[in-house]
Amino acid sequence: MRKKKLIEQNLSLFEDLQKTQREISELKKQLSQNADEIKSLKAELTKAKEPEPEVTVTEPMRRLEEKVISNATLKPDMEYGAKVIGQIVVSAAEYSNKLTIGGDDSKKELVNLILGKTEMAKAEILSVIETGDAFDAKCAKMDQIAAVSKEYFESVLAQIV
Numbered sequence: 001m002r003k004k005k006l007i008e009q010n011l012s013l014f015e016d017l018q019k020t021q022r023e024i025s026e027l028k029k030q031l032s033q034n035a036d037e038i039k040s041l042k043a044e045l046t047k048a049k050e051p052e053p054e055v056t057v058t059e060p061m062r063r064l065e066e067k068v069i070s071n072a073t074l075k076p077d078m079e080y081g082a083k084v085i086g087q088i089v090v091s092a093a094e095y096s097n098k099l100t101i102g103g104d105d106s107k108k109e110l111v112n113l114i115l116g117k118t119e120m121a122k123a124e125i126l127s128v129i130e131t132g133d134a135f136d137a138k139c140a141k142m143d144q145i146a147a148v149s150k151e152y153f154e155s156v157l158a159q160i161v
Contacts, residue, residue, distance in 0.1 A: 077138045081129045084142045085122050088149050092118040095153040099160065113156050121149045 074082070092114050099107045099114075128141045 077129050077135055080135075080139055081125045081142055084146050085125055088118055088121050088146055091150055091153060095157055098157060107160060110156050110159060114153055117149055117152050117156075121145050 096111045096114050099110050124145050125142050128138050128145070131138065133141070
């Protein structure tokens with residue numbers, strides 16, 4: 001009987017040993033995978049920490065940059081025209097808001113008249129800028145366009161009264 005127990009115990013220990021060896025083998029695989037992943041992440045980290053190569057600006061690029069900057073500055077008549085167009089657009093928005101108080105959509109035609117006049121004023125101002133007149137003459141013409149536009153907006157608004 002004692003021999004039988006020893007054989008059972010031996011078999012049980014042998015099964016436990018095999019099970020433990022399989023677990024060790026799986027853990028070694030996992031350790032190897034983790035080591036490879038750590039290695040690749042370290043490589044990525046060192047690559048990310050490397051400074052970017054400095055771009056050298058050549059002389060033609062520098063001249064092109066200066067040319068672009070000089071062309072980017074607006075002429076005085078263009079700046080004044082932009083200012084007048086901004087005033088007309090703000091005025092058009094105010095008059096359109098007065099027409100559509102409370103979400104009233106019945107006056108869409110009148111709002112479209114205001115928006116159309118705004119676009120016409122923009123085109124007129126652009127044509128004034130493109131003329132060869134003196135700066136003061138251009139400013140006077142642009143101011144006149146703005147005044148006529150505001151009068152038009154008022155006459156459109158007067159139609160609802």
